[in-house]
Amino acid sequence: AQSVTQPDIHITVSEGASLELRCNYSYGATPYLFWYVQSPGQGLQLLLKYFSGDTLVQGIKGFEAEFKRSQSSFNLRKPSVHWSDAAEYFCAVGEGFNKFYFGSGTKLNVKP
Amino acid sequence: NAGVTQTPKFRILKIGQSMTLQCTQDMNHNYMYWYRQDPGMGLKLIYYSVGAGITDKGEVPNGYNVSRSTTEDFPLRLELAAPSQTSVYFCASSSSTSGRYNEQFFGPGTRLTVL
Numbered sequence: 001a002q003s004v005t006q007p008d009i010h011i012t013v014s015e016g017a018s019l020e021l022r023c024n025y026s027y028g029a030t031p032y033l034f035w036y037v038q039s040p041g042q043g044l045q046l047l048l049k050y051f052s053g054d055t056l057v058q059g060i061k062g063f064e065a066e067f068k069r070s071q072s073s074f075n076l077r078k079p080s081v082h083w084s085d086a087a088e089y090f091c092a093v094g095e096g097f098n099k100f101y102f103g104s105g106t107k108l109n110v111k112p
Numbered sequence: 113n114a115g116v117t118q119t120p121k122f123r124i125l126k127i128g129q130s131m132t133l134q135c136t137q138d139m140n141h142n143y144m145y146w147y148r149q150d151p152g153m154g155l156k157l158i159y160y161s162v163g164a165g166i167t168d169k170g171e172v173p174n175g176y177n178v179s180r181s182t183t184e185d186f187p188l189r190l191e192l193a194a195p196s197q198t199s200v201y202f203c204a205s206s207s208s209t210s211g212r213y214n215e216q217f218f219g220p221g222t223r224l225t226v227l
Contacts, residue, residue, distance in 0.1 A: 004154070043116070043202055043218030044155075090154055099170070100216065102147075102154030 006103035021076040023091030032094035033074040086110045116219035125193040133188040135203030144186040148199040
């Protein structure tokens with residue numbers, strides 16, 4: 001069965017510092033990968049997605065992610081974190097035509 | 113466009129009661145989904161629908177029922193509420209017309225507590 005692992009439950013970074021959130025997946029075929037962000041009390045918003053092609057994908061709000069097939073990873077990065085980035089981040093893998101499997105999430109705290 | 117709307121925002125149920133969580137989307141999306149999010153967990157798919165009149169089970173369908181009589185609406189029914197159904201419920205929708213994997217748009221969620 002497909003699965004997504006986000007090994008970091010909580011991460012705290014200082015404002016202006018770089019960020020990397022880890023995501024590992026288990027999937028038999030070519031994965032379709034996504035990162036979503038959830039602000040408190042809100043639904044999920046898509047940050048970026050990977051279907052094929054260039055393994056470095058750019059998303060909204062200055063985020064990027066790199067697909068590494070050899071490591072089964074799809075880590076999310078941002079060079080300089082802003083206080084407004086504090087939220088929970090979810091990695092997901094798509095199966096079939098529209099079924100998603102989500103990781104358990106990483107809560108990001110940003111120190112001033 | 114309002115996007116995906118869900119009602120109610122909050123609800124407390126007693127064990128054994130029933131209720132319907134409402135979900136409506138105004139984007140003419142053919143795909144709709146119900147997820148639950150338990151504390152410290154990711155989202156789990158309960159049911160999904162690929163169009164009016166067509167629904168299918170996801171990972172955790174037990175204790176729930178759905179129907180899809182229109183493109184816009186996808187209500188989720190809890191018949192005999194149990195404490196294990198305490199969770200935050202998210203409805204989402206997506207379109208299949210412009211590609212194989214499309215962004216899912218999420219509603220703001222319904223926080224349900226069963227006591």
